[in-house]
């Protein structure tokens with residue numbers, strides 16, 4: 001199912017046992033571009049296209065949602081529909097808060113506020129992989145070495161949430177990139193919104209395009225297969241005694257990633273959240 005132009009979206013009504021709690025399973029699904037909690041048992045989601053309807057319904061069933069209705073609607077400003085969906089999130093000393101047009105931005109004066117516009121890029125902070133990476137970014141091993149962390153690289157930056165958080169936490173420069181062109185506008189919007197344009201540089205590309213070396217901290221929240229594939233490049237880009245945060249690793253593939261990375265990096269911390277593993281490593 002594909003819309004003929006950008007003026008239409010698919011609207012899908014889902015029923016479930018607990019809309020508030022189960023809505024967390026829908027965050028950061030790259031196909032879902034917006035959502036609205038209707039009541040305790042119903043959620044409305046919006047998609048630009050549905051590639052395989054049966055597959056999509058199976059996927060939602062696997063998350064304990066029942067599909068009640070799928071219809072084509074006129075594309076209004078879908079972010080307005082997200083106001084009940086994206087909630088602020090406290091991750092240790094960080095407060096990740098959604099910035100939505102027409103809605104007051106909630107801030108926490110006691111925490112470091114990071115504003116994120118919910119858009120097409122991955123990285124609202126709600127997905128386990130981002131959440132765990134943000135937790136490990138605040139690990140003592142890193143914060144106690146703040147003065148040694150001068151250059152940071154964010155591999156697969158999405159919304160730039162990890163870049164912005166590290167620019168705040170380490171008060172230093174971050175080079176970020178993503179190979180998906182649809183993330184760029186959203187990432188740049190977030191960088192400006194958080195006034196980090198002087199420290200965070202985001203570009204469209206892959207690790208092959210990074211000319212600099214000697215990064216003291218590298219962040220990579222991407223699939224295990226890609227992490228394994230780019231290991232030689234990650235090593236080339238990391239300074240001696242540098243730190244590395246790897247996320248996006250399915251639990252079942254953790255040992256494959258460790259087999260490769262532990263040849264050159266020692267494991268300091270690991271977080272397992274749901275089906276996902278996140279690692280903090282230090283170059284040997």
Ligand SMILES: C[S@@+](CC[C@H](N)C(=O)[O-])C[C@H]1O[C@@H](n2cnc3c(N)ncnc32)[C@H](O)[C@@H]1O
Pocket residue numbers: 121122123124125129130133155156157158159160161162177178179180183205206207221222226248
């Ligand atoms: C799981 S998201 C992580 C986004 C954000 N860093 C976060 O932690 O929430 C992975 C991102 O990596 C990008 N990506 C996947 N493979 C890549 C590659 N080989 N090079 C650059 N970016 C890649 C995707 O487009 C996506 O935006």
